[in-house]
Amino acid sequence: MKDFAGTPGTITGFVLRIAQFMFAAGSIASMATTSSFYNFTAFCYLIAAMGLQVIWSLSLALMDAYALAKKRVLHNSILVSLFVIGDWVTATLSLAAASASAGITILYFHDIGDCTIVAECFKYQLAVSLAFLSWLTVFPSFLIMLLLLGF
Amino acid sequence: MKDFAGTPGTITGFVLRIAQFMFAAGSIASMATTSSFYNFTAFCYLIAAMGLQVIWSLSLALMDAYALAKKRVLHNSILVSLFVIGDWVTATLSLAAASASAGITILYFHDIGDCTIVAECFKYQLAVSLAFLSWLTVFPSFLIMLLLLGF
Incomplete structure (x- = not known):
């Protein structure tokens, strides 16, 4: 197995995991502090998907940090297969959750034009944007693991 | 380059492309025959994404049919790179469109519980299901091309 940027146990791999974690945590924080997210199935699903992303990315970041500190190589093929499956599942769920929430955000704030509380609208939009950014940082990880x- | 099931110019590859085309075309047909899809940005986006999927899958199916008839091998690395990019773009757009439409369908028919015209509701749900099936058949193509x- 080759050693290139973004593989497990490298600085770039660690930075990618931290970025995924930060975006997903930010999305949860923004969505969970709105007053009515629980009325929308898609917004609850966004929180669940981002929660899974937070757990997954934080675990892998800790593993990367351990490998960097101990100078261990994590290129075991069983371990990498596990990373591929995990990254694929979290990336797919993140994109689906972000898109479903974006669909509802656009419906309410563009199609119907019903945005009475400006701070709430901004929070919904921020949560959706951060979820998309989280997906954008998970997908390269998935591709790197697959390669x-x-x- | 190896020759395995699903690669360009094989029977399985051709069947995958035809399945993608059929699901996407079915999704468009189901959505476009509803009376109010144009009021929802996500439903219009679903039709656009499925339209792109139809064009892409039909083109590749025709290329596969030509390769099968003439017994030509389509494993040129530039051509496969193009297939990888095209499959990734169409798979991502299909999943995003299907999820956005699913978000709105669930909002209307579960969260709000406002389904007055049963035939319309069924058509929306059918279009979303077919879009997900279309994504489920594009993703294996993308993985095969990448491998x-x-x-």
Whole structure:
């Protein structure tokens, strides 16, 4: 297995995991502090998907930090297969949750034009944007793991 | 480059493309025959994404049919790179469109519980289901192309 930027146990891999964690945590914080997110299935699903993302990315970030500190190589093919599956599942759920929430946000604030509380609207939009950013940082991880497995 | 099931110019590859085309075309047909899809940005986006999917899958199916008839091998690395990018773009757009539409369908028919015209509700749900099936058949194509490029 080759060693390139973003693989497990590298600085870039660690930075990618921290970025995923930060965006997902920010999305949860923004959504969970609105007053009526529980009325919308898609917004609850966004919180669940981002929660899974937070757990997954934080675990992998800690593993990367351990590998960096101990100078261990994490390119075991079983471990990388597990990372590929985990990254694929979290990336797919994140994109689906972000899109479903974006669909409702656009419906309310563009199609119907019903945005009475400006602070709430901003929070919904921020949560959706952060969820998309989280997906944008998970997808490269998934591709890197897949290429690492292919080589 | 190796030759395995689902690669360009094989029977399985051709069947996958036809399945993608059929699901996407079915989704468009189901959504476009509803009376009020144009009031929802997400439903219009679903039709656009499925339209792109129809064009892409039909083109690749025709290319596969030509390769099968003429017994030509389509494993040129530039061509496969193009297939990877195209499959990734269409798969991502399909999942995003299906999720956004699913978010609104669930909002209307579960959260609000406002389904006055049963035939319309069924058509929305059918369009979303077919869009998800279309994504489920594009994603394997994307993975196969990526593995073909990696080998």
